[in-house]
Amino acid sequence: MEKTKFTVRVDAEALDRARGYAARTNTTLTRLVNEFLRYLGKSLVTEAPILEQMAGTLQPETSLEDYYHYLEDKYLGVEKPNARPD
Numbered sequence: 001m002e003k004t005k006f007t008v009r010v011d012a013e014a015l016d017r018a019r020g021y022a023a024r025t026n027t028t029l030t031r032l033v034n035e036f037l038r039y040l041g042k043s044l045v046t047e048a049p050i051l052e053q054m055a056g057t058l059q060p061e062t063s064l065e066d067y068y069h070y071l072e073d074k075y076l077g078v079e080k081p082n083a084r085p086d
Helices: 012-024 029-038 049-054 064-076
Strands: none
Touching: 012 029
């Protein structure tokens, strides 16, 4: 398959996170972008193993409030019913 080079402008913070992810998963930014672009329009999670690692696992019926509670529990070890972070 023929390869071509292109330039993309992204937020510095997003690039830092992507670099960290690539390092942790022993891959490259080029591979991450290539996999994403190859699978646009397809079922990303089931078709691209590298994207499956990146995708969340929330069930469709999960509410935003449930997700906030989950994050509070996971990162703060605190459960606050009916409270939403600002």
